Amino acid sequence: MSSFKKKIAVLGGGFAGIAATASLKEEGGFDVICFEKTSKYGGTWCYREESEEGVPSIMPTTIINHSKEMEL
Numbered sequence: 791m792s793s794f795k796k797k798i799a800v801l802g803g804g805f806a807g808i809a810a811t812a813s814l815k816e817e818g819g820f821d822v823i824c825f826e827k828t829s830k831y832g833g834t835w836c837y838r839e840e841s842e843e844g845v846p847s848i849m850p851t852t853i854i855n856h857s858k859e860m861e862l
């Protein structure tokens with residue numbers, strides 16, 4: 791079997807990018823890198839004190855309640 795890993799670039803570290811990156815890593819056999827243009831992952835769901843052009847942010851009072859944990 792070949793040890794060659796297909797390189798995959800995921801653009802954007804919002805929820806879609808995080809889920810895609812985690813799924814590809816879980817599947818294995820890929821060399822995955824996620825590019826995020828801001829300093830934090832999470833996209834819309836990440837609270838940013840400073841606004842970023844074209845990237846929405848939740849309010850500081852938003853409470854996120856979810857049942858899963860993901861590691862990038």
Ligand SMILES: Cc1cc2nc3c(=O)[nH]c(=O)nc-3n(C[C@H](O)[C@H](O)[C@H](O)COP(=O)(O)OP(=O)(O)OC[C@H]3O[C@@H](n4cnc5c(N)ncnc54)[C@H](O)[C@@H]3O)c2cc1C
Pocket residue numbers: 801802803804805806807825826827828831832833834835845846847848
């Ligand atoms: C309170 C709330 C409730 C919501 N409810 C729903 C719902 O019920 N259903 C629904 O479908 N949606 C809902 N949304 C919309 C929300 O946008 C999506 O749920 C989800 O966050 C979209 O994820 P995404 O990864 O596609 O995009 P985003 O969260 O927008 O992430 C995109 C990421 O890509 C990065 N990026 C952009 N351009 C580049 C580039 N050129 N290079 C590198 N990185 C880049 C950005 O910085 C950002 O981090 C809700 C949003 C909020 C705040």
